[in-house]
Amino acid sequence: MKKKVVDIIVISAFTIFNVIVCYYGNTPDVIGGTVRLLIDGETWELNWVLSKPAYALGNLIGFLVIVGIFSWIWLKVSKRLFKEE
Numbered sequence: 001m002k003k004k005v006v007d008i009i010v011i012s013a014f015t016i017f018n019v020i021v022c023y024y025g026n027t028p029d030v031i032g033g034t035v036r037l038l039i040d041g042e043t044w045e046l047n048w049v050l051s052k053p054a055y056a057l058g059n060l061i062g063f064l065v066i067v068g069i070f071s072w073i074w075l076k077v078s079k080r081l082f083k084e085e
Contacts (some may be wrong), residue, residue: 003082
């Protein structure tokens, strides 16, 4: 049970960190545009990204791949840290 809670916290923290990086980044992306819309009410970045569907789809797939790779690596590491028996 403890391992599952730690896994959820670490993966959520990484995802939030990634979203913050997207928000402050200079390259327009779907995640950063959505967060900018929610926080600042600015729509320019999200409108620009969504006007290019292939770019937006690639951007979302890239985000999911990064989070997926981190999650996979973390689950391998946490399995060794917590040594479930």
